Amino acid sequence: MVRFRKLTEDDIKQVANLEQENFKDAWSISSIRETFLQAQALIAVAEVESKIVGYCILYHVLDEGEIARIAVSNGFRRKGIGRGILDFVSQYCVEEQVRRLLLDVREGNRTARKFYEQYGFTEDGIRKAFYDNPKEDAVLMSMTIA
Numbered sequence: 192m193v194r195f196r197k198l199t200e201d202d203i204k205q206v207a208n209l210e211q212e213n214f215k216d217a218w219s220i221s222s223i224r225e226t227f228l229q230a231q232a233l234i235a236v237a238e239v240e241s242k243i244v245g246y247c248i249l250y251h252v253l254d255e256g257e258i259a260r261i262a263v264s265n266g267f268r269r270k271g272i273g274r275g276i277l278d279f280v281s282q283y284c285v286e287e288q289v290r291r292l293l294l295d296v297r298e299g300n301r302t303a304r305k306f307y308e309q310y311g312f313t314e315d316g317i318r319k320a321f322y323d324n325p326k327e328d329a330v331l332m333s334m335t336i337a
Contacts, residue, residue: 192239193237193238193239193244193270193271193272193275194237194238194239195235195236195237195238195275195276195278195279196235196236196238196279197233197234197235197236198227198234198235198236198246200224200227202236202243203220203223203224203227204220205242205243206223206234206236206243206246207219207220207223209243209244209245209246209262209264210223210260210262212262212264212265213262214260214262215324216323216324218260223248226248226250226259229250231250231251231252232248232249232250232251233247233248233249233251233280233283234246234247234248234249235247235249235276235279235280235283236276237263237267237272237275237276239267244263244264244266244267244272245261245262245263245264245267245272245273245275245276246260246261246262246276247260247261247276247277247279247280248260248261249280249283249284249292251284251287251289254288254289254290254291255289255290255291255292255293256280256284256289256291256292256293257292257293257294258280258292258293258294261273261276261277261294263276273306274310277310280292281336284336285336289336290335290336291333291334291335291336292312292333292334292336293331293332293333294307294312294331294332294333295318295321295329295330295331295332296329296330296332297322297327297328297329297330298317298327298328298329298330299327304330304332307332308332310334311334312332312333312334313332313333313334314330314331314332315331315332315333316330316331317329317330317331318331
């Protein structure tokens with residue numbers, strides 16, 4: 192069974208390991224810890240049998256939030272975990288009166304773009320040559336929280 196909850200300090204190393212698994216520009220343990228300590232940030236995790244299998248990092252100010260990172264472990268993809276994490280984050284946003292969620296995604300990452308669209312995000316524009324390694328445009332997306 193998957194449990195969705197806020198990150199605790201004990202989870203930071205597992206999230207850092209998932210960063211390494213999912214991103215070439217992975218955040219360090221200290222970067223994740225710094226984010227964890229910020230009042231205007233949320234790190235939501237998905238846990239299966241005491242193992243962190245997914246997470247989402249959200250920064251929020253006033254009524255807007257930005258998803259900085261979201262990832263699910265390879266063996267747990269396509270099982271509803273990403274959707275569950277976004278549901279948890281969306282509920283948090285309702286509680287914190289965050290009305291709009293923003294994110295950017297690599298233009299070539301069709302799987303992620305389709306996932307976000309199915310969740311209710313719409314494309315707002317392109318940020319040219321935003322990503323490095325390899326150089327790629329970012330697709331800007333947003334959704335309104337009901």
